[in-house]
Amino acid sequence: MKFKILLALIFVNLLHAQKFYFPKAAVTDSSILEKQLPVLASELMTQKPLLKLKEQNKANFLDNLFRLEMVSKDYKKSITTLSEHRNEFADHNMVGNRFIAHEVYSLAKLIEKRDNVTFQIALQKAFDEKYKTLSDKMLVRLGLIFDGDVNSLRKTFKKSIDKQKDKDSIDYPSALALCKSYLNYKVYASIKPQIMQLLAKKDQEKFIIETKDLKTKNGNTLTITIVRKKENKAPLPVVLTNNIYAGPIDVLFGKRAAIYNYVGAVVNTRGKRNSNDENNPFENESQDLYEVIDWVSKQPWSNGKVGMIGGSYLGFSQWAAVKKLHPALKTIVPQVAVGIGIDYPAQNNIFMSYMLQWIKYVTNNKLTDEADFNNFPKWDSINTAWYKSGKSFRALDTISGQPNKIFQRWLDHPGYDEYWQKMVPYKEDFANINIPILTTTGYYDDDQIGALSYFKSHHLYNKNANHYLVIGPYDHGGAQSFGYTTVSGNRIDPVARISIDDLAFSWFDYILKNGKKPDLLKDKINFQVMNTNSWKHVPTLEKMHTxxxxxxxxxxxxxxxxxxxxxxxxxxxxxxxxxxxxxxxxxxxxxxxxxxxxxxxxxxxxxxxxxxxxxxxxxxxxxxxxxxxxxxxxxxxxxxxxxxxxxxxxxxxxxxxxxxxxxxxxxxxxxxxxxxxxxxxxxxxxxxxxxxxxxxxxxxxxxxxxxxxxxxxxxxxxxxxxxxxxxxxxxxxxxxxxxxxxxxxx
The missing domain is CATH 2.60.120.260 (Galactose-binding domain-like)
Known part of the structure; x- marks a missing residue:
């Protein structure tokens, strides 16, 4: 063991010992910086650490390579590398196209030079050219792909460049980090404003997007976003999502349903967006969603049938909705559903430090506090400070800088008591749930225990439960969107790389439009056996093994x-x-x-x-x-x-x-x-x-x-x-x- 650690230390030291010329004037003079970075990126592409990565992890190698090619201004090569990266990373275009912003930037740079036009004109041409090649399913995600946090990217880049103050050289890891942070800031700062305007115009041509405030019977306000395809004139089934993560994703979820030819409705929880009510996560969904379902089912664009979809908290919300089942709710598709009180905020009765970070993420403002949530060094230091202090777990919120009543209230319920039980169906409640359900989760899903707890309880208390499960080598993100090529560094079988979106909306077609049952659902339990490139289908969880x-x-x-x-x-x-x-x-x-x-x-x-x-x-x-x-x-x-x-x-x-x-x-x-x-x-x-x-x-x-x-x-x-x-x-x-x-x- 000591020998292994020694080798690792030697390798790290060699990486840091390898120095490249980088003038100190580049820190303060942007013109020098712009000239020096392409030279630095070109040097990095020939170095052994990058070439060695090609053998160890091709996807990571391609990820670094296309960025260095862009910084070195070899935009043509970067587009070729991105195409190769897309094929390596995923078998379908959902994941592989996550770098469309970088590709459009490179295209614009090539057009700018080729046509001798301004970058703004070139960018519009590049965007139009790329937009025409994308499927409707991909188009709805473009808002998130192009909506980079420019301020955050600028700060990251500034930290990287500030480290070079008063230095005339830079080591390999720092040089790579500097090139990548510079590129991300450069790309999004250059294209985001114009691209977001172009996207908004495209959306106006394709969709009707409305935002309304609903008043509940007890006086609370809920903001709801409704998205419809302009070409769909007749009433349609509504696919509803209950979302605590208010923000651009509301429109994305709405558009996702619309492109599958449904009305997309996304309602935010109390205290979010336009609501001035108190934000108490998990506590009010069952009550509020009954009224929301009632409202959407009676609108002129609705045919009276409602389905629900969403993952994690959004998956929990669907179980909250069926605690008191509305007649218009015909099916739910809970994905990686939080098992409140079962796997979050405590797993098997052990509370997790992450709960405080999440509480602040969804309650700090009317949308989500991305900057605070993604400040991992901050939260690592808070958790470490608590651990080192030896103080009680109740002191964690104070150590973070501010007492938190939600955190304290959750801690008051260490057992699965009535506080948690009243939020979702409990025991005999499951006997009354007679609508068809499709659950998805994954072997690497943080909320797998919760997702399966609902599934098991439904079948335990309702012997006729029409409830299907799809489980495979997916993590928390993959099991609510699309299967990746690798998970936790391990390559998954090609047969597992499915679009969960396609599966979910095929299910909606089956239930809400009398369509064909999805081919994958050959029995109640549908599971992918890793390392065999095959799916198995059995009637119960117990039959997963013999x-x-x-x-x-x-x-x-x-x-x-x-x-x-x-x-x-x-x-x-x-x-x-x-x-x-x-x-x-x-x-x-x-x-x-x-x-x-x-x-x-x-x-x-x-x-x-x-x-x-x-x-x-x-x-x-x-x-x-x-x-x-x-x-x-x-x-x-x-x-x-x-x-x-x-x-x-x-x-x-x-x-x-x-x-x-x-x-x-x-x-x-x-x-x-x-x-x-x-x-x-x-x-x-x-x-x-x-x-x-x-x-x-x-x-x-x-x-x-x-x-x-x-x-x-x-x-x-x-x-x-x-x-x-x-x-x-x-x-x-x-x-x-x-x-x-x-x-x-x-």
Whole structure:
């Protein structure tokens, strides 16, 4: 391990040791800067780090290359590289076209020179030329693509150039960052004003866009945006989205529905846009949406049928809407839906630091506070400051600079109590939901647990639930828009690279327009088996696997297999000192080149697998433990160590031990007594594991700045401080504990 770290440090030092001439006058003289940057970019394109990246990650290589070509003013080459990048990044044009702004800029520069015209004239020609080549589905996204935050980009560029003050040279990483930040600022500052005007004109030609304020019966104001295609004269079904993220995306969502030949309606939550009401996220959707659905269903452009769509908070909103089901609501398509109180703001009853960052994002103003939310160094420093201070989790908002009553109110409900239950259907409520539903989520989706909790409850309480699930190798963004080519650095199978938009609106056609059921929906559960380039279709989640294997917490060196229970009961002892806030991260080599993080974890490794197997479903099982405190938070990771030695994260699980049996009722552990902790609500995954692989199981204790810290006193964890740490936590992980791994046999 030390050798690996040493090699990495040598490589980083070599990168920084490599210097390029860059005159200090360029910092203050823009004319010198404009002359020097193309020279610098040309030099960077020939350097080994960039060429090495071509072998390691072609998409990232192309991403850097086209930017350097633009800075060096080789616009023709940059367009060719962008085309190659688009093909590498995605099989369809949704993701691949995210650099249209850069392409239009390069086209304009070529036209400016070719036709000897002003840049403004060239830009209009370039825009018109590119616009004609794009599909309607792509056109609706152009507003977001061209709407770069010029002020933010300018600040980023200024930070990069200011680092060169009083220096006559620049190292490779700094030079690359400078070129990229300069280019982003240059592109958007040069084209945004004119392009946004051109887009607005195009929208006026194609759509009718209206914004209205609705008054609810209790006097609240909600702003709603309605988008219709001009060519559609007859009443149509309405596709409604409830959006807390008020801003340009409202029109985008409306236009998205319109181009699929629906009326798009996007309503903002209380306190957003034109509403002066109090903004309390999640609390009022069920009440407000009933009235919104009633209103849109009765408008002259509506045929009386309403469907809903949206992801994350917007997915949660649909479940809130069906708690009291309006007759006009015929279907919902919740995507990566937040499981309020289940996976957010706490996952399996452990509150996350991110919740405060998100609260401020949606409540700081009437739209969204992008600058604050995306200031990751700021939030990292806040979370680290809290962690280092040893103060209670309740102090996080004060440490951030301002107390927050929403944050505090959420912390007052550590169990899944009535506060959370009243926001969405709960238990028997699901029996009354008899409309067809399509849920989408992904193996890498942060809200997968929430999305599946609704799905499972619906089928549990309604035996006739007409509810379909599509799950594949998608992250939080991919499962609500379109499948990427890579996720978490891993290339996904071509068959998985689908447009979730197309799937969703095919579903709407099926339900709202008596169309054909989408081909992918061959059964209630439709899941993509990674590494097989195939989809499988089964009637229930339980059928995602046909058998299981038990991975016992034991060293297979002492017994032939971790998959066979030892006849001798033993335990592995782990000690975690909650007082230690300067703990260095620890890693364990799993091959000559690769390692996995094992901080606060115990490592168990299987023997080499002698045949292929498909892991499909989620982890279950039990931990039999005894501890010297009343509570702790478990943290579990299952890895595949591939035949080439590279680790691949398959599933994770985190839970507060005292809530593991019942997420609504806390049951403290008895110190010194062997207790059983069930494993529920872990992350689903479906992947073929090749022969020659090993499985690695890490079990341990959650202790990091991203989550609450459970000191084990039995008090409300939000109120505990480092003074409650006392002696280190001592855990005995007994070897009859096992993680049950689901296996799918063809």
């Amino acid at each position: 058998s299981t294997i038990k991975f016992y917490l034991q060293d297979h060196k002492d017994i032939p297999s971790v998959f066979t229970q030892s006849p001798n009961k033993t335990f592995t002892k782990q000690i975690v000192d909650f007082k230690n806030r300067d703990q260095k991260e620890s890693y364990r080599l799993v091959s000559k080149k690769d390692s996995v993080k094992v901080t606060n974890s115990v490592y168990f490794e299987s023997e080499v697998l002698d045949k292929d197997l498909i892991i499909s479903g989620n982890l279950s099982g039990f931990f039999n433990v005894s501890i010297n405190k009343k509570d702790f938070d478990t943290d579990t990771y299952l890895y595949q160590i591939q035949p080439d030695g590279k680790p691949f994260l398959l599933s994770t699980h985190i839970v507060r031990a005292s809530y593991a049996k019942d997420n609504a009722v806390r049951q403290l552990l008895e110190p010194g007594k062997v207790e059983q902790i069930p494993i529920k609500n872990s992350m689903f995954m479906s992947k073929k594991i090749e022969k020659g692989s090993k499985l690695v199981l890490l079990v341990g204790v959650n202790k990091n700045p991203s989550w609450q810290i459970n000191y084990g006193t039995g008090k409300d964890v939000s109120d505990e401080t480092i003074k409650d740490a006392n002696e280190p936590l001592e855990i005995k992980w007994y070897n009859d504990s096992y993680v049950e791994i689901p296996i799918y046999n063809e």
